[in-house]
Amino acid sequence: MIQQEQYTRTFSSFSGADIVATFNGRVIGEIQAITYSISREVAPIYTMGSPDPRSFSRGKRGISGSLVFVQFDRDALLEEMRKNYDNKAPQMLGYQTFIANANGQGMNGSMGLEMQILNGLKATRGTTTGYGIETWDEKMTELGYGATNTFNPDNLTDFFLPEYADQLMPFNVTITMANEFGQRAGMEIYGVQILNEGSGFSVDDVVTAKAYTFVARKIKPVERKGNLRLEGRASGSPVQDNKPVGGALII
Known part of the structure; x- marks a missing residue:
């Protein structure tokens, strides 16, 4: 043994x-x-008079x-x-993005609009072909004003849980x-x-x-x-009077 x-x-x-x-x-x-x-x-350093790196x-x-x-x-x-x-583990950090570019609910309560825009959300003002970037512009403007008559750029962003690993x-x-x-x-x-x-x-x-x-x-x-084998025990197991514990011999 x-x-x-x-x-x-x-x-x-x-x-x-x-x-x-x-x-x-x-x-x-x-x-x-x-x-x-x-x-x-690692880059070689050359000087005049020699083709070899100094x-x-x-x-x-x-x-x-x-x-x-x-x-x-x-x-x-x-x-x-x-x-x-x-x-018991560090809380996951959200990433900041524009609300119109995100899905789900933001950490400050905002609801992402990306899927609505991608699914063909029509602009409520403008031409009959008001989809895509025109809709994005309109929704971002509405978010900026919110319920007031003053534009606040802080209303445009929120923190969301990552959808992709690179986030x-x-x-x-x-x-x-x-x-x-x-x-x-x-x-x-x-x-x-x-x-x-x-x-x-x-x-x-x-x-x-x-x-x-x-x-x-x-x-x-x-x-x-x-x-742990040098101590003759498994992790967390007690050691008693220099006797074998769990089949391991204490030396």
Whole structure:
């Protein structure tokens, strides 16, 4: 038993089955893969009299990556971000937009008009072909005046819940690793902003996936965390009188 314990301490490795990803304090079980890359501009410096670079100057750094989710019967990222966990997770931040460009109810009580305009809402004034941009102009003007005779541009905007992933405010991703031997590690990606999203369906596909690309501000690399096996216990389990607890031998 002692030899086995010493052997399992020698190497620490983790597979995808040992990893959980947390998005702004929310664990999303549909995550299938997460990748990232760090690149930096490096430019050669030349002077007259030599075709070879005298030196190299390092410039801007960029962090980017991708997220892949298995597609079940929901948009996992957006739906989890919208959930309210009664102050146990950060509240989702809405995005500001013009009321005529949004759907649903805004955080200040305004009702979005986008679907009405897209579905052919006719202007109440003007020509008989008053659709589209003419309707948008009219509705925005009416919103600006509201119930008064004074135009107030503050009435034109409100905060709405995102309809697309690229409307999500920046968030952090935490990657937690824990294997069967009690070894643990973790890393963080800060300031993630979604750029693109894509998915598709085919009769030949058994699994449907949804992919996102993102940029980030900073990455905290993988760091080793406390090995619970060294303490001879599982997380949260009591240790009593240096005796085996849960089948683990305390050394």
